[in-house]
Amino acid sequence: MKLNLGCGHNKRKGWLNVDHSDACSPELVVDLEQAPWPWPDDSVDEVLMSHVLEHLGQSVPVYLAIWQELFRVCRDGAKLLIMVPHPRHDDYLCDPTHVRPILPEGLALFSQKANRKAIAGGFSNTPLGIQLGIDFDVVGATLVPAPFYAKALKSGQMSRQQLEVAGERWNNVYKEVRMLLRVVKPAGRV
Numbered sequence: 001m002k003l004n005l006g007c008g009h010n011k012r013k014g015w016l017n018v019d020h021s022d023a024c025s026p027e028l029v030v031d032l033e034q035a036p037w038p039w040p041d042d043s044v045d046e047v048l049m050s051h052v053l054e055h056l057g058q059s060v061p062v063y064l065a066i067w068q069e070l071f072r073v074c075r076d077g078a079k080l081l082i083m084v085p086h087p088r089h090d091d092y093l094c095d096p097t098h099v100r101p102i103l104p105e106g107l108a109l110f111s112q113k114a115n116r117k118a119i120a121g122g123f124s125n126t127p128l129g130i131q132l133g134i135d136f137d138v139v140g141a142t143l144v145p146a147p148f149y150a151k152a153l154k155s156g157q158m159s160r161q162q163l164e165v166a167g168e169r170w171n172n173v174y175k176e177v178r179m180l181l182r183v184v185k186p187a188g189r190v
Contacts, residue, residue, distance in 0.1 A: 001044050003073075004072040005032060006052030032056055035065045042185070047074065050083045054092065058099040064132060068108055073135035078186035080136065081108070081156075087173040089146065104141035104179050111137050112188045113143065135187035143167065144176040 004010075007017040009024045012161065019026035032036060033056060033140025047070065085092035088102030108114040108125075112135045115127035129135050145153060145163060154159035158166075167173040 001039070002046040003039075003044055004048045005048075006049060006055070007054070012048070014090075017168060023051065032069075033062050034068060035069050035170040037069045037073055039059070040073055042075040044074045044079050045158055047078065047080045051079070051085065053082055053102050054084045054098045054100060056099070063100070064128070067128075067136075068132055068134055071136070071183060071185075071187070072181040073130075074185075078184060080179075080181040080183070082179045082181065084177050086177050088171045089175050090172055090174070091175065102179075104108075104138050107136065107179060107181060108138050111133060112184070113137065129187065133187050134182045134185035137184055139180040139182050141180070142178045143174040144178060146172055146175040169186065 002012075002015040003014040004017045007015075007019050007024065007026055011017040011026070012171070017027045018030050018032075020029065020031045022029050022138065028038070032052075052064075055088045057066050074080070082102065083104040085095075085098070087093075087103065092098055092101065099173065109128040110132075112127075114128045114131040117126070118125040119127060144150075149163055149166065153163055
């Protein structure tokens, strides 16, 4: 099963399109902030959350419960593709329904491998994967440049290194963050 969670009007063929609002006519109406979700354990192969996660779980317990439900319903090796607005872009900053920035470093807190590495290194990262008994490996992340910067990069007016420096200094350089995660079951498997 493939879940397009928070599909809005962007439905995908071959996926179960899910949203909290029936106004966009999803195949299934589900409030993702309410557990348990209506899918059985280990029943999901792939999850897409496109511009959804930053709207969910204003309270920390609800946000963590969402991650626990994602882990419960996904099978070992399931893929999660998460796309969010970059937190230093106006698309993120101007929407009052955004409740938290989502970045790869924050999602790595749900990786038990990353948790063990941080503990061994004496870092103070919160080992959420270990604490919650869940495990998501951050396979990759891509920063998508805003159109002006994408054009400058493509035309050669700006190098990749210059783009990275601009992204560290200024807002509105990156428009979106795309992250790919894999479910690791049983949690903590090396």
